[in-house]
Amino acid sequence: MIRLENVEKVYRTSSIETLALNNINLNVKKGEFVSIMGPSGCGKSTLLNIMGLLDAPSKGYIEIDGSRVEQYTDKNLAHLRNQKLGFIFQSFHLINDLSVIDNVEIPLLYRNSSAKERKELAQEALEKVGLSNRMKHFPKQLSGGQKQRVAIARAIVGKPEIILADEPTGNLDSVMGNEILNILQKLNEGGATIVMVTHDDAMAKKTHRLIRLFDGTQVV
Incomplete structure (x- = not known):
């Protein structure tokens, strides 16, 4: 599903070169939940x-x-991200001036979906994360756990095959963190391939496989 071959990432300035990733080789199979x-x-x-x-x-x-995507144009990459990938961020990235359902609909705007279809899919996604009763609320009216569930609904509204989650429980207490992990596990059981960055050993142990990095190098 996702394959990286000899991947290296270097960040350069006029005076400094930083090796962020060094010779990463990994293969995430369809249906895996990897941390x-x-x-x-x-x-x-x-x-x-x-x-x-x-x-x-x-x-x-x-x-x-x-x-392989190295020859893809920016437009093709954007299309691939929109069709196959869903992103969940630690800091939620919700738009405060938009209601919950409008936040969830955002990825569908880039698919030229009709207003009716956007609303139906957003409602379906919010039901999956247990927030169908908060559709007309605004982010400022929600708890941290509720905001993250909205972010998950936004990530899955387009029914992506792959979900990438960057510290999805990092800003939450242990109870809310476990609720979010349970949602991710259910999505994985439903067929989604998930890659999750986490600092939490207990969370990582509940996934199928653990990948460890140290100084940009994969630890075997």
Whole structure:
């Protein structure tokens, strides 16, 4: 489903060169729930961004569903992200001026879906995360756990095959964190392939496989 071959990522300034990822090789199979762990600054988010086509490797290549993407145009990459990938961020990235259902509909705007279809799909996604009674609320009226559930609904509204989650429980207490993990597990059981960055050993142990990074290198 996602394959990285000899991936390296280097960030350069006029005076400094930083090796963020070094010779990463990994293969995430369809239907897997994989967690990525490592100390702060080890390259976890960089790796997730490359897997999500938000950043390009300096060397090596990435395949999504069997297709190598290094020759894709920005337009083709954006289309692939919209069709196959769903993103969940630690800081939610909700728009405060929009209602919950309008926030969830956002990815569908780029598909030229009709207003009726957008509303139906958004309602369906909110029901999956247990927030059908909060559709007309605004983010400022929600708890942290509720905001993250809205973010998950937004990530799954387009029914992506792959969900990439960057510290989805990092801003939540243990009770809310477990609720979010339970939702992700149900999505995985429903067929979604999930890659989750986490600092929480207990969370990681509940996924199928753990990938550890240290100083940008995959620890075997």
